[in-house]
Amino acid sequence: MRHRLFTIASRSSSRKQPSPLASRSFSRLSSQSDRPSFGIAFDIDGVVLPGHTPIGGSPRALRRLYDDSGKLKIPFVFLTNGGGFSESKRAQDLGQLLGVNILPSQVVDLLNVLSIDEYTSCFDSIDPLAPYKTWTTKPDIDQNSTSNDMVNRKIAVLCDKLRIGGLPGKETGKQPHLFFANDDLEYQATFPAERLGMGALRIALEAIYNRIHPIPLAYTSYGKPNPFVYGNAETMLRNLMPSLLSNLDVENTTNSGIRCFKTLYMIGDNPKSGIRGARQAGDPWFSILTRTGVFKGKDNHSEFPANLVMDTVEDAVNFILRKEYGF
Numbered sequence: 001m002r003h004r005l006f007t008i009a010s011r012s013s014s015r016k017q018p019s020p021l022a023s024r025s026f027s028r029l030s031s032q033s034d035r036p037s038f039g040i041a042f043d044i045d046g047v048v049l050p051g052h053t054p055i056g057g058s059p060r061a062l063r064r065l066y067d068d069s070g071k072l073k074i075p076f077v078f079l080t081n082g083g084g085f086s087e088s089k090r091a092q093d094l095g096q097l098l099g100v101n102i103l104p105s106q107v108v109d110l111l112n113v114l115s116i117d118e119y120t121s122c123f124d125s126i127d128p129l130a131p132y133k134t135w136t137t138k139p140d141i142d143q144n145s146t147s148n149d150m151v152n153r154k155i156a157v158l159c160d161k162l163r164i165g166g167l168p169g170k171e172t173g174k175q176p177h178l179f180f181a182n183d184d185l186e187y188q189a190t191f192p193a194e195r196l197g198m199g200a201l202r203i204a205l206e207a208i209y210n211r212i213h214p215i216p217l218a219y220t221s222y223g224k225p226n227p228f229v230y231g232n233a234e235t236m237l238r239n240l241m242p243s244l245l246s247n248l249d250v251e252n253t254t255n256s257g258i259r260c261f262k263t264l265y266m267i268g269d270n271p272k273s274g275i276r277g278a279r280q281a282g283d284p285w286f287s288i289l290t291r292t293g294v295f296k297g298k299d300n301h302s303e304f305p306a307n308l309v310m311d312t313v314e315d316a317v318n319f320i321l322r323k324e325y326g327f
């Protein structure tokens with residue numbers, strides 16, 4: 001990486017009032033020389049919001065990337081390992097929660113897939129605990145039944161599918177290709193403690209499958225920190241540029257043949273996911289680790305240190321704009 005590794009312990013910076021320069025409008029930045037030479041990729045969970053509550057001054061931070069009329073001036077995308085919604089639905093929800101207009105093309109998300117519950121509903125007796133799940137009130141917390149439910153309903157069904165390569169209960173075949181949308185062990189949601197992510201499911205499934213099947217489980221994990229994600233994010237950021245520029249600037253950009261971005265900032269809360277991926281992607285990626293999610297350390301992460309550590313996403317955006325524009 002060309003960027004110098006450094007840490008800023010800015011625990012009090014998020015409480016400071018922004019300087020008059022900090023609120024300077026982008027409406028005056030219209031010449032070709034003001035064309036952004038950088039883009040930003042935001043993680044969502046643990047950076048801009050857990051659940052449905054904005055954190056870290058995220059609405060203020062994002063508004064700084066638009067001009068006074070609400071037009072996008074700085075290219076940015078959301079790069080999340082979460083999923084379950086289409087990009088258009090996710091963009092609409094994020095826009096309402098954060099108070100800015102977000103395009104579907106600014107969201108890298110997972111598409112809806114068939115859930116385990118939907119899949120198991122197609123088969124009789126595939127889940128031996130199903131008759132006991134007609135609860136109308138909250139069941140007592142029972143660690144044993146919770147574990148059995150997890151094993152029978154998810155791991156067993158997945159092992160069925162992977163061992164036979166077809167419909168459960170039929171003859172054994174070749175393992176089908178297995179893709180994980182991400183490999184996050186933990187992520188920060190609304191609940192105060194970190195929640196286990198798809199990486200935890202992968203570990204459990206792999207451990208059990210390899211005990212009951214002679215050939216080890218084969219799989220591919222997408223999502224951060226896979227470098228493919230960062231290449232895709234750069235393409236998405238580049239595709240946003242025409243809507244930010246005048247026709248003349250678009251023509252000049254196309255004709256100049258120069259690289260579109262000098263710096264791409266990744267703002268994330270998980271050193272093992274977003275930060276690790278930005279480090280692997282290398283130049284021109286510059287990673288900023290916030291303390292509002294999975295990472296809560298005083299200094300930088302020891303194994304996957306970011307280029308910069310800041311308290312909040314608002315601090316991170318203020319740093320970027322100060323560095324790029326001096327305000």
Ligand SMILES: [Mg+2]
Binds near residue numbers: 268
């Ligand atoms: Mg996160």
